[in-house]
Amino acid sequence: MASNQTSLNAARFNLPVNDVEQQATLEVETEEYDYSKRAQWLRAAVLGANDGLVSTASLMMGVGAVKQDIKVMILTGFAGLVAGACSMAIGEFVSVYSQLEIELAQKKREKERRNNGAKDEQEEGEKVSLPNPSQAAAASALAFSVGASVPLLAASFIKEYKVRLGVVFAAVTLALMIFGWLGAALGKAPAVRSSLRVLVGGWLAMAITFGLTRLIGSSGL
Numbered sequence: 001m002a003s004n005q006t007s008l009n010a011a012r013f014n015l016p017v018n019d020v021e022q023q024a025t026l027e028v029e030t031e032e033y034d035y036s037k038r039a040q041w042l043r044a045a046v047l048g049a050n051d052g053l054v055s056t057a058s059l060m061m062g063v064g065a066v067k068q069d070i071k072v073m074i075l076t077g078f079a080g081l082v083a084g085a086c087s088m089a090i091g092e093f094v095s096v097y098s099q100l101e102i103e104l105a106q107k108k109r110e111k112e113r114r115n116n117g118a119k120d121e122q123e124e125g126e127k128v129s130l131p132n133p134s135q136a137a138a139a140s141a142l143a144f145s146v147g148a149s150v151p152l153l154a155a156s157f158i159k160e161y162k163v164r165l166g167v168v169f170a171a172v173t174l175a176l177m178i179f180g181w182l183g184a185a186l187g188k189a190p191a192v193r194s195s196l197r198v199l200v201g202g203w204l205a206m207a208i209t210f211g212l213t214r215l216i217g218s219s220g221l
Contacts, residue, residue: 043186045143048088050179052147054202056080057172060151061165062209066217068161074152081148085141093137100131150175169206176202 059080064073154171158164180198184191 043183045139046179046182046186048140048143049147050176050183050198050202051088052081052084052144053150053172053175053179054147054205055084056148057151057168057202058205058209060155060168061206062213064161064165064168065210065214070155070159070164073155073164077148077152077155081145081152084148085144088144089137089141092140093133096131096136097133100133103130147175147179172202172206173199 056077060073060077063076067073151168151172154168155164158167176199177195180195181191183189183198184194187194
């Protein structure tokens with residue numbers, strides 16, 4: 001009798017411990033999952049900002065190769081910012097919406113396979129984790145605009161032509177190094193190598209655009 005009572009007490013006290021352990025494990029998994037999702041979003045934002053930085057700076061440097069007027073350079077950069085942000089937003093919306101449709105179709109097939117018409121708590125939780133096309137489009141447009149604003153702000157208040165080109169180049173170089181380091185930190189990659197790769201890529205884009213535009217402009221086409 002005493003042994004039965006002891007076993008009942010042990011069972012009674014083991015249940016809460018197991019529940020606590022399961023809850024702790026679930027919380028750790030949730031935190032890791034949330035961290036992974038945040039890292040992916042942040043890395044995509046950094047890449048979008050780098051895209052806006054390089055494309056807008058290259059566009060401004062290309063126009064600056066043949067036109068010394070500050071107004072032309074700023075208008076060109078602003079047009080590149082607006083066009084690029086809209087393009088990024090539309091492309092991201094279409095891409096994420098397609099992904100959403102695929103995931104919803106997959107969940108529908110799984111639901112029909114299980115022959116379960118009622119919505120349980122697990123399905124409600126899965127709904128929350130589905131991709132949001134509008135949110136992705138807004139994030140892409142914002143990230144591109146942040147990157148594109150760097151060369152625009154750098155050139156806005158400098159009227160001297162050569163000084164303006166130098167300041168834009170310096171500001172873009174600094175921003176490229178920062179974006180490269182952030183992308184490496186979020187992607188668990190070597191920081192120096194990643195920063196140099198982004199920096200050299202941005203320099204090449206600006207140099208090629210500047211050189212080809214100057215060549216075409218000097219040829220009288």
